[in-house]
Amino acid sequence: MIKPPEIFDRDVEWAELLRFATDERAGATLGVVSGRRRQGKTLLLYELARATGGFYFGATEATGTESLRRLGQALGRYTSAPGPVHLADWSSAVDALLALGRDRSLPVVLDEFPYLARASRDLPSVIQHALTPGRPERTGSRTRLLLCGSALSFMGGLLAGSAPLRGRAGLELPVAPLDYRAAAAFWEIDDPSLAAQVFAIVGGTPAYRREYVQDDAPSGRDDFDDWVVRAVLNPARPLFREARYLLAEDPDLRDAALYHSVLAAVAEGNGTRGGIAGFIGRKTTDLHHPLTVLEDAGLLIREPDPLRSGRSRYRIAEPLITFYQAVMRPAWTALEQRRGADVWRRSQRRYASAVLGPAFEEIVRQWTVRFAAPETIGGIVAEVSPAVLTDPASRTSLELDLVALGEPPIGDGPRPLLAVGEVKWGRTLGGADLDRLTKVRKLLVARPGLDARDTRLLLASGAGFTDDLVAASRDRPDVILVDPTRLYSGD
Structure with missing residues (x-):
């Protein structure tokens, strides 16, 4: 099947999903798709379901009872039943999803799965039981059940250690941001220097161009400064508060002040544990938990030093967070008062040293x-x-x-x-x-x-x-x- 034109790049991800969804072998199978928000996971899975005639369900924050009711309504519409399908509990719900694949291989997508699992803590165990080898509901089905989520700390734990679903998945697909070359093509920027400057701020997240700045891209190097002011430092644009929301969205990041301080320390060039501890005024031993949480959430990356055993440095995974911590957070009040042009003029040296320089280094490492x-x-x-x-x-x-x-x-x-x-x-x-x-x-x-x-x-x-x-x-x-x-x- 040809990848839909609405999906930019993602050839590898589409091919893997299609291979999994159309596998003709008997027996229901499980796949897990994860990635930070706004990378295009939902579009990929929705188009996959549409192209193959599969079932797609997007969960919302709701109680377990309401989620079951919404799922039953969606199943009723999908199967052309006279009304909603009654689902007494999650065991019957998962069996109903497996029943969809009795006649053919069929992708069944549960998007934003962490919402369902947090409202019904036993759901992963229920799915584990439903996929027990030899169980008739599994062996008689070719449902390709896809669990998708943006809470990386939660999704990473689904298949880890002693988790119920460990060993059950036939697909574990991360959807990462676009690399710097794909991002330049997506933003339709032909000038390499301009592309590097834009990437240093917004990285490779597709939604930042489409939904967050309404396709407003700098027309050239002379337009870059104006674009930063009108698209990134503008309180009326969604991109303005996005870096804050990235931390607020992950339920494991409970101490927002501490995590912001850790990220600010790294953005200032303090990449070691000792440097971070000195910046935020904490003991090095106090940093194990916040650093681990930020790593699990996909916001920090720990890079071991190949020349010094046991030493490592941290860097921020999302360029927009680096830009926020280095340029926006210190001048937040002025930015809210729509003095973005003044803030940007004063921040040129800081942007070059704390944002653009490190981003360029990472681009060169990616190229290598x-x-x-x-x-x-x-x-x-x-x-x-x-x-x-x-x-x-x-x-x-x-x-x-x-x-x-x-x-x-x-x-x-x-x-x-x-x-x-x-x-x-x-x-x-x-x-x-x-x-x-x-x-x-x-x-x-x-x-x-x-x-x-x-x-x-x-x-x-x-x-x-x-x-x-x-x-x-x-x-x-x-x-x-x-x-x-x-x-x-x-x-």
Whole structure:
């Protein structure tokens, strides 16, 4: 079946859903679809049900009794019954859903499943029992039951550990934000530098263009500042309060003040536990719970340092939250008074250092692992992250914006270190930056556990490169220069 034109990108997700929904094998099966709000999950599942003649039910916040009644009404309409289907409890409701697939493979979607499960705590166990191997209601059905939800902490626990549904699912599909290249195409922005600036604010969430700014995209670089004021810093636009709502929507984020402070600390560049603790005035031991909750909610990402065992840094997963914490939250009163133009004019340096710079670094890391050719990097990149290298001679720490590791070797050999990189948005990179990376590589060659003999030196800049660096890159295949144009169209 051809993907509906209403769905942008999402080719992989559509193919996986279609494969699951049209599986002709006997026996009902379970699938789980998750992702933060506004990524297009509902559109995917609704169009899947429509294309295959399946059943779609979107849950709302309601009591278990009301939800059963609404489900019965939806089943009555779907089966052309003379009235609503009476569902005495969730056991009979799940059996009724399985009965829909008696004659053929049929997707049955329960969207916003966390609403149903919170009102009826035993629902996952009920579904587990309904899908018991050998149970006639299961073996005689080809229902493809799809549970979908946006509360990542809840959805992540459905199939984890000792959860009732662990081992029952045949599909576990995350719907992530669009990558930076797909986001540029979605926003219809051809200028790579402009695309990077827009991505640094709104990321790859599709709804932020369609519903939240009514398709208002910057027409060019000269329109970018005006677009930020009228579309993002404008109290009349839904995007204005979206970052606040992202925290309020997850029921596990109960202490909003604490979580906002943790995110503000990370947005300010404090990525370590100690840095976060010092920023918010708490002990490091007090941060385990809030950091874990923010990770489970998909708002924070913990990145282990590949050069320092047991060390890691945190970064914010949603660019809009970074922009809110760095630019909007400190000037919230002025923004509510519609002084967005003044706030934006005063925030240029802060935006460049706390928002655009880190976002550009992440774009370059995405390019390295997803779009750069193996011949460019020197192999297949398995993981890429920032790191800190200690120079034993000078006893100083060298921060590296990018460290790209190859696949782990079979056996006890050293792991290939494919590239180290310097990434700067607003600074022209030159020979001094290349010398610094050369020194870093010499230090890493002597480091046990890593093979750095053929490590490439990657320099990425949004402002360009000096003539001497460009000339050096022509003569040295180990030097990789990356500008916005290459990020968005090259390998």
